[in-house]
Amino acid sequence: MLLLALRNLTRRPLRNALTLSGLAVAVAVLACLSAFGQGYRSQLGSELDRMGMQVMLVPLGCPYDAAARVLKGKTLDNSLPASALTLAQHDPAVAVAAPLLMVALPRPSEGRTDMWVGLDRAALPLKPWWRMKSHVTPGSNWFPSDDSVILGAEAAVTEAREPGDKFYSPETGQTLRVAGVLERSGTSDDSLFFVPLATAQKMFHQPGRLTAIALRLRDPALISEATTRLQRIPGAQVVTLTEMMGTFLNLVGSVRTLLLAIAVLAVTISTLSVFNTLLAAVVERTGEFSIMRALGASRSQVFGLITIESLLLTGLGSACGMGLAAGLGYGFENIVKQWVPFAPSGSLLSLTSSVMLRCILISFGVGIGASLYPAWQASRLHPADAVKMD
Amino acid sequence: MPSPPKPSQTSPSLPVVEAVELTKIYHRGREEVRALNAATFRIERGEFVAVVGPSGAGKSTLLNLLGCMDAPTSGTLRITGQEVQGLSDQQRTRLRREQIGFVFQHFGLMPTLTVAENIALPTLFARRRLAQRVDELLEQVALSHRRNHRPHELSGGEMQRVAIARALVNNPQMLLADEPTGNLDTATGDTIISLFQQLHQAGLTVVVVTHNTPLASATQRQLTLRDGRVD
Numbered sequence: 200m201l202l203l204a205l206r207n208l209t210r211r212p213l214r215n216a217l218t219l220s221g222l223a224v225a226v227a228v229l230a231c232l233s234a235f236g237q238g239y240r241s242q243l244g245s246e247l248d249r250m251g252m253q254v255m256l257v258p259l260g261c262p263y264d265a266a267a268r269v270l271k272g273k274t275l276d277n278s279l280p281a282s283a284l285t286l287a288q289h290d291p292a293v294a295v296a297a298p299l300l301m302v303a304l305p306r307p308s309e310g311r312t313d314m315w316v317g318l319d320r321a322a323l324p325l326k327p328w329w330r331m332k333s334h335v336t337p338g339s340n341w342f343p344s345d346d347s348v349i350l351g352a353e354a355a356v357t358e359a360r361e362p363g364d365k366f367y368s369p370e371t372g373q374t375l376r377v378a379g380v381l382e383r384s385g386t387s388d389d390s391l392f393f394v395p396l397a398t399a400q401k402m403f404h405q406p407g408r409l410t411a412i413a414l415r416l417r418d419p420a421l422i423s424e425a426t427t428r429l430q431r432i433p434g435a436q437v438v439t440l441t442e443m444m445g446t447f448l449n450l451v452g453s454v455r456t457l458l459l460a461i462a463v464l465a466v467t468i469s470t471l472s473v474f475n476t477l478l479a480a481v482v483e484r485t486g487e488f489s490i491m492r493a494l495g496a497s498r499s500q501v502f503g504l505i506t507i508e509s510l511l512l513t514g515l516g517s518a519c520g521m522g523l524a525a526g527l528g529y530g531f532e533n534i535v536k537q538w539v540p541f542a543p544s545g546s547l548l549s550l551t552s553s554v555m556l557r558c559i560l561i562s563f564g565v566g567i568g569a570s571l572y573p574a575w576q577a578s579r580l581h582p583a584d585a586v587k588m589d
Numbered sequence: 590m591p592s593p594p595k596p597s598q599t600s601p602s603l604p605v606v607e608a609v610e611l612t613k614i615y616h617r618g619r620e621e622v623r624a625l626n627a628a629t630f631r632i633e634r635g636e637f638v639a640v641v642g643p644s645g646a647g648k649s650t651l652l653n654l655l656g657c658m659d660a661p662t663s664g665t666l667r668i669t670g671q672e673v674q675g676l677s678d679q680q681r682t683r684l685r686r687e688q689i690g691f692v693f694q695h696f697g698l699m700p701t702l703t704v705a706e707n708i709a710l711p712t713l714f715a716r717r718r719l720a721q722r723v724d725e726l727l728e729q730v731a732l733s734h735r736r737n738h739r740p741h742e743l744s745g746g747e748m749q750r751v752a753i754a755r756a757l758v759n760n761p762q763m764l765l766a767d768e769p770t771g772n773l774d775t776a777t778g779d780t781i782i783s784l785f786q787q788l789h790q791a792g793l794t795v796v797v798v799t800h801n802t803p804l805a806s807a808t809q810r811q812l813t814l815r816d817g818r819v820d
Contacts, residue, residue, distance in 0.1 A: 203702065206701035206702060207701055487697075490697040494686070494714060495683075498679075581659075
């Protein structure tokens with residue numbers, strides 16, 4: 200029966216190829232969407248986990264935009280008052296308060312904008328992934344002097360600098376010495392330029408200014424009471440990472456809903472396409488089905504034959520769709536990344552076996568659903584029609 | 590010469606077909622068409638019978654009833670001893686599959702299957718695997734060299750021989766042929782007639798519906814239908 204079904208599919212190669220292509224695209228969209236959703240949630244969770252902090256103090260304004268900018272190493276237009284750090288450090292629930300200054304330095308001649316981050320030692324516990332690839336003082340992971348700079352892995356490649364090299368910044372007129380180069384972490388740190396906080400404030404003429412303060416609590420259970428207290432710091436607002444993750448997932452959820460609507464549309468169109476192909480095949484082969492019935496095929500065998508043909512078509516379409524998702528998924532990821540508010544570093548496309556299985560099951564569901572009516576039609580054909588055909 | 594088919598187990602004394610007052614009425618709008626009118630006849634085991642008659646006499650209706658493809662309106666029809674009226678579609682399908690082989694005027698071969706696969710098709714529906722039987726039949730109809738060819742690569746005579754082999758693959762009690770030479774030239778038709786005669790001589794019951802005089806003359810007996818009645 201399988202052979203018969205397979206041979207029947209080769210009968211109208213162009214029509215079946217078009218149906219199969221439509222189905223493959225629908226499955227690919229569905230697979231990419233599911234893979235992206237799963238990958239985004241998991242990457243976002245792991246990226247926020249790796250921050251090693253639970254709370255962030257940012258200047259007044261949109262807290263989530265501010266937090267997202269800080270997390271992605273982007274600059275903010277306003278700043279925190281210097282008193283905010285002292286108040287945060289004295290809060291009984293705060294274990295670590297790491298002040299940060301972030302400045303965007305446009306470099307028109309290079310066609311890019313460099314991001315500089317000023318930080319002090321308090322930031323180290325919050326960056327457990329900080330590993331030096333190389334350092335002027337082996338074993339150290341900090342700035343040996345105030346005129347030192349530590350480069351992210353990508354930044355070092357772009358600047359073609361190694362530890363010990365001089366680094367002149369024409370925009371600030373500052374000459375620094377490269378103290379170390381970070382190992383690639385897959386985070387936004389890879390493209391950043393790190394300097395001591397005081398150096399950054401001096402370099403960029405922003406004495407006492409802070410962009411954000413990252414906070415680690417003594418006990419995560421204290422987050423509620425700590426937040427209430429920290430909210431009272433003038434000129435600052437508190438964002439918890441849990442809230443941020445929820446907000447990002449909600450925002451991404453809207454994008455996902457849009458994409459899901461597209462995927463549902465694609466799947467519906469491909470279901471109708473499979474339905475149309477099968478119905479046309481049944482109409483074309485009315486005589487053959489009557490002959491099969493005359494030769495002893497039962498109604499269920501004819502019904503089964505059409506269903507098998509449909510499942511073969513959708514199975515093949517699903518396999519092509521998976522190939523398409525694997526091949527073009529990263530392009531899709533790049534497009535979708537532009538629409539989401541906080542795209543974690545690394546690949547967000549998680550084409551796991553569960554995603555693939557879900558898509559295959561949906562595709563087989565499409566196959567069975569689309570075949571029901573044509574198969575029923577074929578199975579109702581009368582064997583006596585085989586004689587009438589003559 | 591074809592080897593004798595190995596018919597399914599039924600009592601040798603029973604006629605293959607026994608029809609008593611067999612009637613089939615169709616309704617065309619309000620009009621009642623009595624396609625078969627109280628036809629009574631028997632076809633004994635091993636007979637070679639031609640069903641003849643003018644167009645509209647009821648030949649196709651009779652063929653449908655004999656082939657268990659339709660149910661009579663009234664009367665009794667026994668195929669290999671089994672009463673057909675009152676059988677469900679599933680039971681009629683089983684009877685058709687196990688006891689009857691069909692040969693159609695337009696051959697009815699599946700274009701996507703090879704000769705061997707076409708012959709084996711009824712075994713697929715019967716859930717049997719009879720590869721050796723297919724080989725035997727290919728040899729009997731002298732088409733072993735064509736086993737992997739598709740129908741469109743065959744001549745009319747070859748296609749009809751494939752159709753005959755397919756009709757025999759499940760070892761039926763009766764071979765029913767509808768105008769088997771209707772689409773063939775005279776010489777090829779003669780070959781097919783000769784093949785039917787060989788099958789009859791080998792013990793198979795053969796019933797042909799035909800307008801072809803040489804074919805009708807080659808049979809043992811003719812059942813003439815006129816206005817739905819058997820003369």
